[in-house]
Amino acid sequence: MGNSALRAHLETAQKTGVFQLKDRGLTEFPEDLQRLTSSLRTIDLSNNKIEHLPPALIGKFALLKSLSLNHNKLTVLPEELCKLTKLETLHLNNNHLTQLPAAFGQLSALKSLSLSGNRLRAIPSQLCSLRHLDVVDLSKNQIQSIPDTIGELQAIELNLNQNQISQISPQISRCPRLKVLRMEENCLELSMLPRSILSNSQIALLAVEGNLFEIKKLRELEGYEKYMERFTATKKKFA
Numbered sequence: 001m002g003n004s005a006l007r008a009h010l011e012t013a014q015k016t017g018v019f020q021l022k023d024r025g026l027t028e029f030p031e032d033l034q035r036l037t038s039s040l041r042t043i044d045l046s047n048n049k050i051e052h053l054p055p056a057l058i059g060k061f062a063l064l065k066s067l068s069l070n071h072n073k074l075t076v077l078p079e080e081l082c083k084l085t086k087l088e089t090l091h092l093n094n095n096h097l098t099q100l101p102a103a104f105g106q107l108s109a110l111k112s113l114s115l116s117g118n119r120l121r122a123i124p125s126q127l128c129s130l131r132h133l134d135v136v137d138l139s140k141n142q143i144q145s146i147p148d149t150i151g152e153l154q155a156i157e158l159n160l161n162q163n164q165i166s167q168i169s170p171q172i173s174r175c176p177r178l179k180v181l182r183m184e185e186n187c188l189e190l191s192m193l194p195r196s197i198l199s200n201s202q203i204a205l206l207a208v209e210g211n212l213f214e215i216k217k218l219r220e221l222e223g224y225e226k227y228m229e230r231f232t233a234t235k236k237k238f239a
Helices: 003-016 031-036 079-083 102-106 125-129 148-152 170-174 224-238
Strands: 018-020 042-044 066-068 089-091 112-114 135-137 157-159 180-182 205-207
Touching: 003 018, 003 031, 079 102, 102 125, 125 148, 148 170, 205 224
Parallel strands: 018 042, 042 066, 066 089, 089 112, 112 135, 135 157, 157 180, 180 205
Antiparallel strands: none
């Protein structure tokens, strides 16, 4: 991409607070964005070939609310990313990430996090520190279990479709706001599904098709009627 084209994008971004440069074959995060660290609210660099984020620059976007880097080649996120305390939306689908920075819990304004199609082998414990998190997408990773720490997760919706989950901690029933739990196409036996998800949780939509049991067997479990009451009540609310 020519310098004049980049210059035009930078000028637009200066006026709008939005920098969008998708499908351009970029291999690096544009260093020229350092001129706009105090004004950008949205950055979208999806569908490029970016392999890393510059630590010295990424943490300086003080007003940034939305960062999208879907379909790139990121293998690691710098700790400096965690300085973006205004960030509400972070989309990193289809990269090569295996973990999150230790300080990820400092992204205190984060509401929506998408990490679908990465290489995570566990649910990052840092997510439980995020008090405003509404939606978490961890689908299409290599997660094998749901740990006890999950009970502190504040999310309303958790997508774990297409992982390798065979173990679920009963603590998931204690998630205070979790209404939607998606676990389609995993490795779950019906005996490993905590009954408390049905009988004693906030979950009103449980999606578990494509596991190692027939859905009709789920309907025979103790607590299923209580789950259906929540499901129906929620359905009515949105009808």
